[in-house]
Structures are given as C-alpha cells and as structure tokens.
Amino acid sequence: MKRFASLLAFALVVLAQSASAQTLKAVTDRGMLNCGANGTLAGFGLPDAQGKWTGLDVDICRAVAAALFNDANKVKYVPLSAKDRFTALQSGEVDVLLRNTTWTSSRDSSLGLSFTGVDYYDGQGFMVRKALKVNSALELNGASVCVQQGTTTELNLADYFHANKMQLKSVTFATANEAVKAYDAGRCDAYTTDASGLYAERQRLTNANDHIILPEIISKEPLGPVVRQGDDKWFTIVKWVLYAMINAEELGISSQNVDEMMKSTNPDIKRFVGTEGNYGEQLGLPKDWAVRIIKLVGNYGESFERNVGQGSPLKIDRGLNKLWNKGGIQYAPPIR
Amino acid sequence: MPIDLPTGSSPARVAFYNDPKVRSIAYQVALCAVIGFLVYGAVRNAVDNLERAHIASGFGFWSHTAGFDISQTLISFSSATSSYGRAFWVGLLNTLLVAGLGIVFASVLGFIIGIARLSKNWLVAKVAGGYVETIRNLPLLLQLLFWYNAVLKALPEMRESFVVRGGIFLNNRGLFIPQPIFKDGFGFVLVALAAGIVGAIAFYVWARKRQERTGQQAPVFSAALALVFGLPLVTLALAGFPLGFDYPVAGRFNINGGIEVLPEFAALLFGLSIYTAAFIAEVVRAGITAVSRGQTEAAYSLGLKAGPTLRLIVMPQAMRVIIPPLTSQYLNLTKNSTLAVAIGYPDLVQVFTGTVLNQTGQAVEVVAITMAVYLTISLATSLLMNIYNSRIALVER
Numbered sequence: 001m002k003r004f005a006s007l008l009a010f011a012l013v014v015l016a017q018s019a020s021a022q023t024l025k026a027v028t029d030r031g032m033l034n035c036g037a038n039g040t041l042a043g044f045g046l047p048d049a050q051g052k053w054t055g056l057d058v059d060i061c062r063a064v065a066a067a068l069f070n071d072a073n074k075v076k077y078v079p080l081s082a083k084d085r086f087t088a089l090q091s092g093e094v095d096v097l098l099r100n101t102t103w104t105s106s107r108d109s110s111l112g113l114s115f116t117g118v119d120y121y122d123g124q125g126f127m128v129r130k131a132l133k134v135n136s137a138l139e140l141n142g143a144s145v146c147v148q149q150g151t152t153t154e155l156n157l158a159d160y161f162h163a164n165k166m167q168l169k170s171v172t173f174a175t176a177n178e179a180v181k182a183y184d185a186g187r188c189d190a191y192t193t194d195a196s197g198l199y200a201e202r203q204r205l206t207n208a209n210d211h212i213i214l215p216e217i218i219s220k221e222p223l224g225p226v227v228r229q230g231d232d233k234w235f236t237i238v239k240w241v242l243y244a245m246i247n248a249e250e251l252g253i254s255s256q257n258v259d260e261m262m263k264s265t266n267p268d269i270k271r272f273v274g275t276e277g278n279y280g281e282q283l284g285l286p287k288d289w290a291v292r293i294i295k296l297v298g299n300y301g302e303s304f305e306r307n308v309g310q311g312s313p314l315k316i317d318r319g320l321n322k323l324w325n326k327g328g329i330q331y332a333p334p335i336r
Numbered sequence: 337m338p339i340d341l342p343t344g345s346s347p348a349r350v351a352f353y354n355d356p357k358v359r360s361i362a363y364q365v366a367l368c369a370v371i372g373f374l375v376y377g378a379v380r381n382a383v384d385n386l387e388r389a390h391i392a393s394g395f396g397f398w399s400h401t402a403g404f405d406i407s408q409t410l411i412s413f414s415s416a417t418s419s420y421g422r423a424f425w426v427g428l429l430n431t432l433l434v435a436g437l438g439i440v441f442a443s444v445l446g447f448i449i450g451i452a453r454l455s456k457n458w459l460v461a462k463v464a465g466g467y468v469e470t471i472r473n474l475p476l477l478l479q480l481l482f483w484y485n486a487v488l489k490a491l492p493e494m495r496e497s498f499v500v501r502g503g504i505f506l507n508n509r510g511l512f513i514p515q516p517i518f519k520d521g522f523g524f525v526l527v528a529l530a531a532g533i534v535g536a537i538a539f540y541v542w543a544r545k546r547q548e549r550t551g552q553q554a555p556v557f558s559a560a561l562a563l564v565f566g567l568p569l570v571t572l573a574l575a576g577f578p579l580g581f582d583y584p585v586a587g588r589f590n591i592n593g594g595i596e597v598l599p600e601f602a603a604l605l606f607g608l609s610i611y612t613a614a615f616i617a618e619v620v621r622a623g624i625t626a627v628s629r630g631q632t633e634a635a636y637s638l639g640l641k642a643g644p645t646l647r648l649i650v651m652p653q654a655m656r657v658i659i660p661p662l663t664s665q666y667l668n669l670t671k672n673s674t675l676a677v678a679i680g681y682p683d684l685v686q687v688f689t690g691t692v693l694n695q696t697g698q699a700v701e702v703v704a705i706t707m708a709v710y711l712t713i714s715l716a717t718s719l720l721m722n723i724y725n726s727r728i729a730l731v732e733r
Contacts, residue, residue, distance in 0.1 A: 083694040090391060090697075110392035111697035132589075143589040144509060149686070150694030158405040158415035168415075169590060170405040171600070173680045174690060182680065185488040186508050187599065189589045229390045 023227070023234035024284060027095050032074050035061035036094035039079025040177055042200040043308040043316070044100045044120075053077050057098035059303040060119055060225055062296065063241045064096065067289040072296040081175050083150030086111050089226060096238055097226040100194065102152040107226075116239035118224045119300075120308075121320040121329060123217035124156050125195040127202060130212050132189060137216035141166040146179045146188035148172075153193050156219040180204060194221045199314045237283055244290040246332035247272060248299035250323055255298040258291055271335050279335050290335070300330065382700060397696040398424075404691055406682045408598055420692050427687030428709060434604055434683065435670040435713070441609035442669060443662075446616025451646070453621050464617065471614035477675055479611055484603035484679040491599070494590065503583035503594065511597040512584035521578035528571035529564070536560035600681035604673065612669045619661045623654035655728050663721035667714050674710075684709060 027033055037058055038045035045055040053075075062072035078094050089097045090112060100122070101107075103115040126137050126145075134140065137160070147154050149172045161168035171188055173179040180201045183191040193201065198213050205211060225242060227235050248254070251269055253261050262273050270276035274287040281287065297303065301323075305311045309318060322328025352358050386393040398421040405415045410429040413422055452464035471479070488508050492498060497507035505512040536559070543554035572579065584594030627650050635645040676683040677690060684706060693702040 083690050086694065086697055087699055090389065090699075106695075107697075109390075112386075112389045112391035140589070142587050142592060149690050154405075154691065155403045155695070158403060161405075162414075162416045167592075168405055169407065171407050171680050172404075172682065172686070172691070174677045174686070178678070178680065182488070185485070186493050187488055230388070 023095055023231045024237065028068060031069065032076050033061060033065045033068065033096070034094045035064075035075050035077050036080045036085055036088050036097040036099055037061065037077045038099045039077070040175070041100060041197060042203060043196060043312060043314045044200070045077070045079075045098070047077070047079075054307060056120060056303055056307040057100060057223075057225075059297050059307065060098050060238075060242055060245075061096065063245060063293045064238060066292045066296040067237070067241055067244075067285050070286075070292050070296075081150075082148055083174065086113065089113060089228060092228075095227070095234070100197065100223045101226055102194075103222045103224050104152060112229045113226050114229050114235055115222075115224045115226050116235060117242045118222040118330075119242055120196065120223040122194040122196050122221040122223050124153055124192060124219040124221055125198050125217055126190045126192050126214045127183075127198045127211050128190045128214060130210055134189075134214065137214045137218065138164060138166075140190060142169070143189040144169040144171060144187065145190045145192055146171050146173065146183040147192055148176045148179045149174050151193070152219070152221065157192055160218045176201065194223070196308060196314070196316055199308075199316055203313060233284055237285065240283055240335075241293060242300075243332035244272070244293050244335070245297070245300040245303065246323070246330055247335060248290065248294050249301040250325070250332070253294055253299060254302055255294055255296075258294045262291070268334070268336075277336075386700070392696070392698060393701070394698075395701055397692075397698060397701075400696075402692070402695075404695070406687060407680075408596075408601060408682055420696065423692055424684070424688050424705070427682060427684035430682055430687075431670075431673055431676075431684040432713070434601065434608065434676070434681070435673050438605055438608040438612065438669050438673065439666050441605065442612035442616055442665070445609060445613035446665075447620050449613060449617035450620025451624070453617060454624055468614045468617050471611055472618070476607065476611050476672055477678060480603060480607040480675055480679055483607045484600065487599045487603050487606075494586075497586070497591070503581070505584055505586070505591045507591070508599060509590060510599050511602070512591045512594045513597075514581040514583045515593070515595045517580040517582055519578040519580060521575045524575050525568050525571050525578075529568040532563040532565070532567040535567070536563040539563065598681070600676070600679050603679055604676050604681045604683075608669055608672060611672070612665055615665050615668070616662060619658055619665065620654070622661075623656075623658035624650060626657045627653045652728070656725075656730060659721060659725040659728065663718055663725075666717050666721065670713055670717065671710060 035058075037053065038055070040046065041055070043055055044057045045053065047053045058077070061075050061077070065074045066072040068074075078088065080088050080094075080097075080099055082099075085097055085099050085101065086107070088094050097113075098119075100120070101115075102122075103118065107113055108115060126140065128134050128140075140161075145157060145168060147157055147170055154170070154172065157170060158168065171179075171182060173182060176193065176197070179193075180191060182188060184205050191198070191201070195213065195217060202208050202211055202213070225238050227238050251266075251272060253269065253272065258273070261269055262275060264270060264273070267276065271279060273291050274280055274289070278287065280289040283289065286292075298306070304318060304321060308314045308316045318328060320328050321330050324331040383393055399419050401416070402418055402420050402423045403415055404423075406413055406423065406426050408430055409426045410433065411422075411426060412418075413426050449464045449467055452460050453468065455461045455464070491506065491508040494507050494509055497505045499505055503512075503514045539554075539559050540556050543556050547553055582593050584591045584596075586592075631649055631653065632645055635649045640649070673683055674685040677686045680686075689702055689706050693699055696702070
C-alpha cells in the first residue's frame with residue numbers, strides 16, 4: 001500500500017510539475033523534517049516500543065533537524081523498504097533518505113539523486129550456520145542464499161559467484177525481514193547483506209549463537225545520506241551536517257564538553273562553534289548550527305558507539321570508520 | 337391554403353452540419369482529438385519533468401545487462417549476460433505458469449467442492465460448506481504466508497530429506513524429481529500419442545452416433561484410455577525405451593539436477609488455488625441451484641442415475657450461469673498472483689517492478705509496461721471465456 005502510495009505520489013509529481021528546488025523552504029515552513037529511514041535495522045534505523053527512533057542513520061536526520069529547528073525531535077520518520085526508497089525520495093515524500101543506502105555511480109546519475117557523503121563505510125558479507133562447517137565464502141559453491149531485493153547486495157552476490165565460478169541459488173525477498181525469516185527457517189544456507197546488517201540481523205535469529213559471519217567482505221558499500229538532485233542549497237546543508245559531526249569528533253568536541261568549548265580560543269573550534277566568522281549563515285543556517293547538532297545529537301564518534309559500537313548490543317568494531325588520523329578513512333573537509 | 341409537398345423521391349435537403357450522422361461523427365472525432373491531446377500532453381510533461389529531475393527516461397534499459405539472479409527461470413537466464421528484457425520474460429513466464437496451473441487446480445477443486453456442498457450426504461455437504469466459509473473469509477495474503485511458513489516449517493532440512501526410491505527428494509528447499517531426457521526415436525512415441533488422441537476422438541464420435549442410432553453404449557472411457565496411454569507405451573517399448581533421466585543428486589549444500597519445484601512456487605500455487613476454489617465452489621453451487629428442480633426430476637423419471645443426470649442434464653444448463661462469474665474468478669486469480677512478492681516467488685511484479693524498477697529507477701516505464709501486461713493477460717482470458725460462453729449459451733430461435 002505504501003508502495004502504491006509513493007508510486008501514485010511519484011506519478012502526480014511527474015505529471016503535475018517537477019519537484020521544486022525549494023526543499024529548505026518547504027522543510028522550514030512545515031516545521032518538520034521528513035526522513036526516509038529503515039525501520040527494521042537495529043543500529044541504523046529502528047523505532048523502539050515507545051516509537052522512539054534510534055540509529056546511526058536516524059542520528060543524521062536528528063542532526064539536520066537540530067541544525068534547522070534547534071530540536072532534534074522535529075523529524076517525521078517514514079519507514080521504507082529497499083525497493084521503494086528511491087521512489088519515495090524522488091516523489092518528494094521524504095526530504096532526505098537515510099536508509100543504509102550504498103553510494104553508486106548509477107544512483108548518482110540515472111536516478112536523479114545525490115549522495116552527500118558517507119556516514120558508514122560498509123562491505124557485504126555472508127552469514128551461515130555453524131553446523132555447515134563453512135569457513136570461507138569461497139566454499140559456498142551451489143549454496144542457496146537469501147537476499148533482499150532492490151539492493152546493491154543482490155547484484156554483488158551474483159557478481160561474486162559468477163567471478164569465482166560458483167553456482168548460486170539465490171532466493172529474493174522484498175524486505176530484509178522476510179529474507180531473514182526464510183534463512184532462519186532453513187530455506188537458505190546463507191544470508192547476505194552489508195556486514196553491519198549481518199551483526200544486527202543475527203540478534204533476531206532464533207539461536208544467534210548457531211550462526212557465524214564469514215570473514216570475506218566482497219564489496220565496497222559506502223552508506224550515506226541521499227537527497228534529490230537539483231537543489232544545491234539543501235544538498236550542501238545535509239552534506240555539512242554530517243561533516244560537522246565528523247569534524248567535532250576530530251576537534252574533541254562532544255555533547256559533554258560543547259558548552260566549555262564555546263569559550264575556547266582555538267581558531268578551528270571558534271569557527272566550529274560560531275564564535276568566529278559567519279559560516280552558519282553562509283550555509284543558510286543559524287550561527288550556532290554546529291553547536292546545536294553536537295548538543296542535541298553528539299559527534300560522530302558518540303553516535304557510532306551509542307548505536308552500533310561498544311555501547312550497543314551490536315558491538316561492531318569501528319574499523320574503516322575510525323577518523324583518518326586514527327587509522328580509519330572518515331575524513332571531513334574543514335569548516336572555514 | 338395549398339401546401340407545397342415535396343414531389344421528388346429525395347427528402348428535403350438539410351444543411352450538412354445539421355445532419356445527425358455528420359454531427360455524431362464530428363463529436364467523436366473532436367473527443368478523440370481532445371483525449372489524444374491530453375495523453376500527448378501528459379507524456380510530454382512527464383518526459384520533461386523527468387529530464388529536469390535528472391531521472392533517466394525511455395526504454396533503453398531494456399537491453400542493458402541485468403546483473404541479478406532469479407531463483408526460478410523457465411528460459412535460460414544468467415546474471416552476467418542476460419538483459420533486463422530477458423528478466424521481464426522470465427518474470428512473465430513465471431506469472432503465466434502459476435496463473436495457468438492455479439486456474440486448472442482451482443477449477444477442479446472448486447467444481448468438486450461446489451457439487452459436494454449440494455450433496456445429500458450431511459457430512460460431505462457440511463465439510464464443503466465449512467471449507468468455503470473458512471477459506472473465503474480469510475485474507476489471501478495471510479493464507480499465502482501461512483502456506484509458505486507451513487511448507488517451510490513442516491518439511492525436513494536438506495540433510496534429512498525425504499527420499500523416494502528412483503531419485504525423488506523432498507525437503508525445505510523444494511521437491512526434486514528426475515528430469516526426462518528424450519533421445520533419438522522418441523519422435524515415434526509422440527506420433528503414437530497423437531495417433532492415440534485422434535483415434536480416441538474418432539471412437540467417441542462413432543460410439544455416440546451408434547448410441548443415437550441403436551441405443552447401445554460403448555466403453556468410451558476405457559477405449560480412450562487404452563488409445564491415449566497404451567499406444568504410446570507400446571511404441572516406447574518397441575522403440576527400445578529412447579528415454580533417459582537426469583536424476584537429482586545431493587550435493588554439499590543443495591540437491592542438484594532434475595526438475596526443481598521451489599517451496600515459494602508450491603506455496604503460491606496452493607494458496608491461490610485453495611482460495612479461488614472457495615469462490616468457484618460458490619459460483620458452481622449457484623449455477624446448479626439455478627437449474628430448475630423439475631429438470632432433475634424429469635431425468636430421474638426417465639431412469640437416468642444421479643451421475644449421468646448431473647453430467648448430462650444439470651451441468652450443461654448450469655454452465656450458462658457459471659461461466660460469466662467464473663471468468664471473474666480466473667481474472668482475480670491471475671491478478672492475485674502478484675502477491676508473490678510477499679513470499680519471494682519471482683513473478684513479473686517481483687522481478688520487474690521490484691528489482692528492475694529499483695536498479696534502473698525508471699518507475700514510469702516499468703509500471704506502465706507491467707500494467708499493460710496484466711491488462712493483456714486479463715483481456716485475453718476474458719476473450720477466451722466469452723467465446724466459450726457464446727458457444728454454450730442458449731440458442732434462441
């Protein structure tokens with residue numbers, strides 16, 4: 001039904017008038033950010049029993065709302081399946097898409113979308129039952145693999161098996177939920193998705209300890225926020241909200257110490273918190289935009305640890321997502 | 337006062353714009369032009385807007401490499417080389433397969449249940465009634481999920497497959513049966529089969545004529561059975577069994593080879609057939625009760641037994657009432673097969689408006705093609721049923 005609604009909305013937009021380049025104005029007039037989120041993936045986007053959304057992707061939406069409204073809760077989350085997500089964004093049903101979405105060239109070009117950055121460097125992996133005694137993805141010749149439809153995962157899977165001359169029997173489901181359930185029921189030998197997702201989904205299996213995640217990472221999956229093409233102003237805002245979170249971690253600014261940092265004499269920090277220059281205004285945001293983000297949501301490191309890292313049930317190692325000066329590749333251009 | 341009456345044979349001339357015929361044609365042409373213009377404007381506008389939003393448009397994607405795998409393919413399909421167009425055909429054939437088989441099973445089951453519901457046997461009638469009332473009052477999606485999970489949970493794991501001697505495996509990955517391979521000389525068997533069918537029809541016609549003439553009945557059923565099955569079997573033996581089998585073999589992860597019936601397919605076929613059969617049963621019951629009771633009584637008084645009465649007197653008259661609503665049920669079944677998305681069966685909607693739409697992002701084109709396909713399938717089904725209906729309709733003189 002949701003899918004039909006978004007297709008209908010899409011048809012109306014296509015037929016009536018092109019999506020306007022006025023996203024910022026539309027969002028501020030509405031007083032609410034419409035954020036396309038996952039809804040079923042722990043660590044990235046999942047509502048709890050009280051309807052409170054948490055996750056690394058969700059935090060970016062909260063940060064955008066914090067920068068705009070000084071209130072991280074002014075976000076309406078729209079749960080989207082992998083195959084409906086782009087239509088929902090193209091049609092204007094959501095202002096920004098944060099649904100562990102992989103940045104690829106075709107999505108940047110033919111879908112009319114723009115990725116603003118990378119909030120999680122991921123890669124695709126496999127999960128299998130321990131009882132199969134499989135130690136490497138290269139031993140999966142002839143295996144049945146459950147996979148979610150409309151994802152880069154589906155394509156990588158076919159490529160990987162083809163490149164390694166292995167026979168594949170893939171079983172494709174519309175949502176991750178269904179794919180995981182079928183894997184749990186023994187329909188498939190393996191389940192594949194981004195490695196972060198494997199850790200999250202393993203928690204939901206009947207017997208999490210009976211399953212292992214294979215060491216191979218078969219693809220590059222840079223996940224990031226997505227906006228519609230043709231609205232540079234909105235694109236820039238979403239891009240710099242993420243950069244602000246990464247820069248804050250690098251500068252040692254966290255939700256704990258941001259008030260003290262207002263008095264700092266370090267010029268980098270002064271520019272960040274807005275006590276020097278007018279970098280916020282240049283973006284079309286208030287002077288204290290970055291302070292709002294850090295105060296209400298936290299810096300990138302805090303968000304990571306809280307949602308997917310050691311402070312979460314997933315306990316995913318930061319790996320590639322460490323800052324560039326700590327051995328990872330998370331790097332943000334400077335604010336100046 | 338004298339009146340000038342028209343004297344010639346031609347009526348008084350009316351200005352051509354007052355001629356009702358010309359007018360009605362002009363109105364229709366104008367209407368067509370307006371609709372055409374609106375359609376053109378909508379398409380033009382859509383293309384413009386898609387271009388402005390930097391979304392690709394057009395049908396160029398049709399020949400691009402698909403790059404994804406499909407679990408059930410009736411025609412060869414490879415993720416590395418096959419195109420989106422090929423994926424479309426794979427999905428379409430899967431839809432037609434499940435819809436076609438579903439229609440056959442639903443009809444057979446529906447007719448049996450519908451007739452059973454009118455049975456004089458209390459238990460049979462109540463069981464049939466209970467079936468109809470339970471099945472048609474539960475949402476189909478729920479039933480499909482039930483069947484899928486029931487199938488998956490009830491069947492053993494791959495390593496504990498049910499094995500039937502002769503190479504049949506059953507497990508939660510599907511049913512695996514040997515695939516026949518036809519060798520040289522199998523053509524004779526096909527010829528024998530064709531000859532058997534023709535012979536059976538000829539025998540039927542002859543027996544009927546004889547019955548009309550003399551009243552004697554011939555064993556049509558057993559003779560036809562012997563001709564259709566016996567003749568090809570004898571030929572098969574004479575030709576030295578030119579038939580091999582590709583047996584399924586248990587591999588490390590899966591059973592390989594043979595014909596594979598996926599659990600997704602089985603669940604969808606089950607669910608659709610059982611659900612639609614409940615509706616068909618009601619249609620059949622309505623059709624039979626619409627035939628006047630006097631017809632049955634007349635048949636009995638002529639000495640016909642219950643079976644021939646139903647077959648020769650009641651059903652032919654009931655069919656006139658049954659066919660139109662039955663057509664709707666067939667159309668429903670075909671359209672309901674799109675619920676395959678929920679249980680991972682690769683039908684047209686799952687493959688084409690699912691993966692292909694998402695990979696290409698061309699929602700307008702993909703959805704338009706899919707709608708056109710379902711419209712075509714539905715119209716073709718209706719057409720066939722209407723032809724059949726007009727053949728059995730009451731001929732009024």
